Amino acid sequence: MSTRSMPIESSSHRSYFYVGGHYVDNGEAQHVMTGQIGRSSYHPSSGSTIIYPAELAEKRWTACQDFDLWSQAALHKQWPGSGRVGDPVFDAYYASLVPSLSDYAAEQALMVKSGACLLQKIGPAILVAHSQGGTHGWLWADACPELVKAVVAIEPSGPPFQSTIVKGSKVKPFGITDIPLTYDPPVSVVSDDEDPLQTETHETADGTTYILQQEPAWKLVNLLNIPVLLETGEASSHAPYDDFIVQFLRQAGVKVEHLKLAEEGIHGNGHLQFLEKNNLEVINLLEKWIAKVS
Numbered sequence: 001m002s003t004r005s006m007p008i009e010s011s012s013h014r015s016y017f018y019v020g021g022h023y024v025d026n027g028e029a030q031h032v033m034t035g036q037i038g039r040s041s042y043h044p045s046s047g048s049t050i051i052y053p054a055e056l057a058e059k060r061w062t063a064c065q066d067f068d069l070w071s072q073a074a075l076h077k078q079w080p081g082s083g084r085v086g087d088p089v090f091d092a093y094y095a096s097l098v099p100s101l102s103d104y105a106a107e108q109a110l111m112v113k114s115g116a117c118l119l120q121k122i123g124p125a126i127l128v129a130h131s132q133g134g135t136h137g138w139l140w141a142d143a144c145p146e147l148v149k150a151v152v153a154i155e156p157s158g159p160p161f162q163s164t165i166v167k168g169s170k171v172k173p174f175g176i177t178d179i180p181l182t183y184d185p186p187v188s189v190v191s192d193d194e195d196p197l198q199t200e201t202h203e204t205a206d207g208t209t210y211i212l213q214q215e216p217a218w219k220l221v222n223l224l225n226i227p228v229l230l231e232t233g234e235a236s237s238h239a240p241y242d243d244f245i246v247q248f249l250r251q252a253g254v255k256v257e258h259l260k261l262a263e264e265g266i267h268g269n270g271h272l273q274f275l276e277k278n279n280l281e282v283i284n285l286l287e288k289w290i291a292k293v294s
Helices: 013-018 054-062 071-075 088-095 104-122 132-143 242-251 279-293
Strands: 125-131 148-156 199-203 209-213 228-232 256-260
Touching (some): 054 088, 104 132, 125 279, 132 148, 209 242, 228 242, 228 279, 242 256
Antiparallel strands (some): 199 209
C-alpha cells in the first residue's frame, strides 16, 4: 500500500482535473492502492525494468538545491520538505514509484498503441504530458492528429537526440522519441549503421552543446496543425535545455509556445511541479492556455 499526503490547497494535478477544481474532502488528499495491483501489470515478455534510485531522485528532482548539477538548481524552493531520504514527504513520494521498462523504444511502442486506442474511444482531447510521458504526447499526436486538439508538454523528455538520465548510442534517434514519427520527407527505420535524421551539433555561449537537424530540416507533418505549449520550471533540471526542445520543434514546423514559469512570476519550481507547494498556481496558468486554445 502506498499513500500520498498533502495539504488540500496543494492537491495533485490529477485530483484537480478530476473534480474540476472543486474538492470533496476537507483535510488530506489520499490515494491508497493494494500492493502489486491497481496499475497496469508487468509481463516478463515486455523486457527488463528499471527503477530510479532514491539518490538520483534527490539530486535531480526533490532536493536539487543541495547539489551543484546545473546552475539553476540553487533556486529550488517549492518541494514540501527537505526532499531527502527520511523526510516523510519524500519517503511517501518514493514509495509510490514503480519500475518502468529499461528499453524506451519498447515502452513507447506499447504506449502509442494504448494512446491511439484511448483517443479513438473517448474522442478529441487535449493532452497534458510530463517528463518521460512527454514522449507519449508526441507519439499520440502523431498517431491520431485528428483527435489531438493541443499538447501541453510539461518538461518533456529531452534534450533532442540525447538523454540526461539514460545514456546509449541510440538515444532519441527520431529527435524527441526513440521510435519513428511521421516526417516529410519520410525517415528510414534506424539501424546500427545509419541515423534516420541528419543532425548537427551546436554550442551555446557558455559551452553547452546540443543537437538539431541539419537544414533544411524535415517536418513533423502530423504535428503541424496542433498547438503545443512547452512549460519549464525555474530551478528544474530541464531549465538548461528545454530551449533546445523548443528549437527542435520549431525547426520541424511545430507551432510551439515556450512558457517559462519564472517569466510569469512563478519561482522556485523543480521538475515534479505537480507535487510542489505552489502546484495549483502552476496548473491555473496552464489551464488559461488550455482555455485559450479550446
